[in-house]
Amino acid sequence: GQQLNQSPQSMFIQEGEDVSMNCTSSSIFNTWLWYKQDPGEGPVLLIALYKAGELTSNGRLTAQFGITRKDSFLNISASIPSDVGIYFCAGPSYSGAGSYQLTFGKGTKLSVIP
Amino acid sequence: AAGVIQSPRHLIKEKRETATLKCYPIPRHDTVYWYQQGPGQDPQFLISFYEKMQSDKGSIPDRFSAQQFSDYHSELNMSSLELGDSALYFCASSLGGSPLHFGNGTRLTVT
Numbered sequence: 001g002q003q004l005n006q007s008p009q010s011m012f013i014q015e016g017e018d019v020s021m022n023c024t025s026s027s028i029f030n031t032w033l034w035y036k037q038d039p040g041e042g043p044v045l046l047i048a049l050y051k052a053g054e055l056t057s058n059g060r061l062t063a064q065f066g067i068t069r070k071d072s073f074l075n076i077s078a079s080i081p082s083d084v085g086i087y088f089c090a091g092p093s094y095s096g097a098g099s100y101q102l103t104f105g106k107g108t109k110l111s112v113i114p
Numbered sequence: 115a116a117g118v119i120q121s122p123r124h125l126i127k128e129k130r131e132t133a134t135l136k137c138y139p140i141p142r143h144d145t146v147y148w149y150q151q152g153p154g155q156d157p158q159f160l161i162s163f164y165e166k167m168q169s170d171k172g173s174i175p176d177r178f179s180a181q182q183f184s185d186y187h188s189e190l191n192m193s194s195l196e197l198g199d200s201a202l203y204f205c206a207s208s209l210g211g212s213p214l215h216f217g218n219g220t221r222l223t224v225t
Contacts, residue, residue: 045213100162
């Protein structure tokens with residue numbers, strides 16, 4: 001099946017620093033999604049990317065869909081303590097039956113030191 | 115805005131028992147998904163329903179079954195529970211091909 005390679009696995013940063021994480025795949029995806037998960041909670045959608053080369057921002061978050069459609073990065077600027085959590089990239093595989101399977105990366109665990 | 119509602123939030127069962135997890139999707143969403151997330155793992159797709167019909171199947175054990183009802187809520191039934199079934203179980207919903215919106219999950223502990 002499809003696999004997403006996400007890096008880094010974990011990051012420790014100082015509050016106020018910028019953060020960058022990325023995701024690569026051996027397969028082409030038509031959509032890239034970035035989710036954040038807090039402990040014991042469900043993943044929350046941060047940004048959805050639909051076009052190769054697309055650069056999209058959501059507040060302090062910026063994500064880009066790679067030109068080859070095999071990679072994406074997520075940047076967080078001026079990190080704050082509430083940015084702590086696990087960030088997942090995800091790509092859909094459509095079954096043609098009205099739904100799709102999401103393949104997730106292994107996640108990047110972000111810790112912010114006040 | 116209404117979100118995906120799951121119940122119960124926590125469930126403790128013994129080995130070989132049965133569990134039923136419930137999911138209420140976002141209103142007007144036509145597709146429901148179930149995912150399993152083990153400790154320190156990424157979510158793994160189990161099964162999905164589109165307009166109340168099963169549409170896709172992932173790594174769902176034969177001991178598990180699911181259905182979507184006429185009011186669009188869905189239930190995941192798990193029988194002959196094993197220790198390895200302990201995990202977070204998420205339901206998600208979407209409208210058409212839109213991104214999935216996840217509930218807050220049910221934490222199942224099998225003892």
